[in-house]
Amino acid sequence: MDLDTVRTFVAAADAGQFQEAAVELAITQQAVSKRIAALERTLGVRLFTRTPRGAALTIDGQAFLPHARELLRAAERAVASVRTGRRALRVDIIASRGAASGLMRDFHGAHPEVELDVLMLFDIESTITAIRSGSIDASFRAVTVPGRPLPEDIASVRVNDEPLELLTGPAHALAGARSVTLAQLTGHRIWMPGIVPGTEWAAYYDDLVAEFGLTIEATGPNFGSDALLDTIADTPALATFMGGQTRLVWPAGHGLRRIPITGPTPVYPHSLLWHRDNPHPALATLRTYLATVASHGAPGTWTPDWANPK
Structure with a gap:
């Protein structure tokens, strides 16, 4: 044809x-x-x-x-397949301050010879379309969301579990705690305006709420991390979840507290996705590197059942 x-x-x-x-x-x-x-x-x-x-x-x-x-x-x-060595490896990391960004920075430090293009797509559907079209080579995502298995031509491997931490302002009831359990969070308002229905992170937090009876509020527009930090610092009744590997900087006067969560520790499961037929030589290098630093499935942690395929 x-x-x-x-x-x-x-x-x-x-x-x-x-x-x-x-x-x-x-x-x-x-x-x-x-x-x-x-x-x-x-x-x-x-x-x-x-x-x-x-x-x-x-x-x-x-x-x-x-x-x-x-x-x-x-x-x-x-x-x-015959030109991949002439272009950069294109990788989607979702957010510039998150765990995937840190993994790619470390990979670049270990393999400075690999030219990289870093992108930030929104949802997993857009990501899969981009992977299948060849516009990106790989992406860090949470899979598999119930009812939405990956297409057969998309491969994935779990590479990193990011522990969640509780972020509070200085006047919050739990601000002085050295750690908190999920049971202690029952009844406290967890404000997360960045949750978008239908996304893989929405599925994650829906399961977290169902499993432990938490109260997560996604009300109001998402004005970005700076506005979120300002609100948490000024509102004693609110706290939020933040990835333990997420980099944050806030004004000294905010007095924010990052508190580890235990009993169990909820972790967000990051996987690497790629097309099974992608021949880019640097993709194999990235996969090998991630296999050496992979961290997941530790005792005392929690992930949704769909993140733990049998």
């Missing part, structure tokens, strides 16, 4: 107009029409119908579109 015709079909489907597809592909509208016609002859079906607003996919066109996208992704991976 001619990949130029497939690429033209996808461009026209996304644009909804042959003229816009022509502009995107830097060819004439007539060339777009000819390529679509050639693809329709190859498949033996109509892919588009003309509408007053442009071109709409037929039922056959809708059925063919996801396969067309996969054909283009396969072509990109084929090209990347």
Whole structure:
């Protein structure tokens, strides 16, 4: 199958107009029409119908579109298989201050010869799409969320358990504690405005609440970590959870307390995700490095059942 015709079909489907597809592909509208016609002859079906607003996919066109996208992704991976050594390793770390960022800094220190591009995507669906398309090589995520198993072409390995800590202001009832148990947190308000429904971290905290009867409030907009720290410092009734490997800096006057949690210690399970066919040589180097520093499954810790596949 001619990949130029497939690429033209996808461009026209996304644009909804042959003229816009022509502009995107830097060819004439007539060339777009000819390529679509050639693809329709190859498949033996109509892919588009003309509408007053442009071109709409037929039922056959809708059925063919996801396969067309996969054909283009396969072509990109084929090209990347002989060019991967010429570009940086692209890794998604979710947040610049989190545990994954620290792992990648340490990896860079151990392997300064590996050129890196560090990105921060939002949810696991976007991440998987990026991994499958080849736009990133790997990502640090929590898997597998119930009801959403990873696609068969996506591999994962658990590389790091990050212990949660309680973060309080100086006037909080638990501010003077050297450590707290999860049972002691019952009845206290844990404010976490960054929890977004449908994300893997939302699934994690839902299970934590269900298991230990905690009260986690996700109300209000998320104005970032600085605003969160300001609120926790000024509000005696509120505390929040913070990853023990998350780097934080706050004004000296805030008097914030980072308190270890025990009995058990809840840990957030970070896994590395990658495409099974990704040939980038530095990806193998990263996986080998992480295998040597991996830390997970320690006694006295808690993770959701879905983070511990049998």
